Amino acid sequence: MEQVVNGILVVNTETIPGKVITEAMGVVSGSTVRAKNVGKDIFAGLKNIVGGELTQYTELLQESRNEAVGRMVADAISIGATAVVNVRFATSAITSGAAELFAYGTAVKYE
């Protein structure tokens, strides 16, 4: 089972296990800022009184991270790469309801 996003191989190691990198093509990145709707914010606020996992925000960040990775992959496709290595993630919360997710890595060609 090969996890390939739109034909691009995404790993967070410096090399691709079992493959040889032939060309490094520079940094690619993708970012997104997303927010939940007011109803889910209110529900998360109520859940916060009791404590525990805030499922709404877990979902929110999961979706946004997938979107950020998708944009990074689109960036890599646009410069003609076949894989993205050494992927890193950065998260920052702008307000308590919205989060900025940023994914970046090095676009390469491999054999």
Added chain:
Amino acid sequence: MKTTAVNFRFFCIFSILAFLVFSINVAAQSDTGDGRSFPLVVVFLLPFILLALFGIIWAIVYPIMFLWGAVSSSGNVERMHEDANRRKMSLRQRKGREILNTIDGGYRSNASSVGLVHANGVFGPSHWHLMIGFLNNLIGGSVTVFQQVISAGRAEVMQRLRDQAEAEGWDEVINVRIDTANMTPQSSNSKNSVRGVEIFAYGTGIKYE
């Protein structure tokens, strides 16, 4: 996501319009009735009455939820931690070894496919924990309640990463990194915001031939 936001906006505008039409109708009917301006006053006061009702309900519900949190939150956190540890042990027995590694290497040479695996979770202390933490802060030393919440969350997220790797069919996950991000920024109004910590674990899954 976009459609829900549009729907919500549409709902807001529609409800305001419906309220206006309804109030104008009520005012018109009362004018034809006995000619007094009493319902118009009610119409103007209605938003404030609703706000006061919301405040009253909040004043009843909040202490109940706070007490419920005080009774159950510590137990819930411990249960979550124990549950994560139990699932971790059962997976380790099934696989015969720990499948997560933080080193970039150590894999066998016959890797057939690789890919990114990630898992996350947002965990927050209850308001009871916040109060205990505030009291702990006055004395100093280790703030155990927050440490318990965060380490339970981390154990849960690590276990989610293992489950995810197993479900997607990876034999091993290398170069695992764990990020912890604050969901409560310094810039926001700290009174009304949700207190939470996001724990995010990611790594490279490897499948062997």
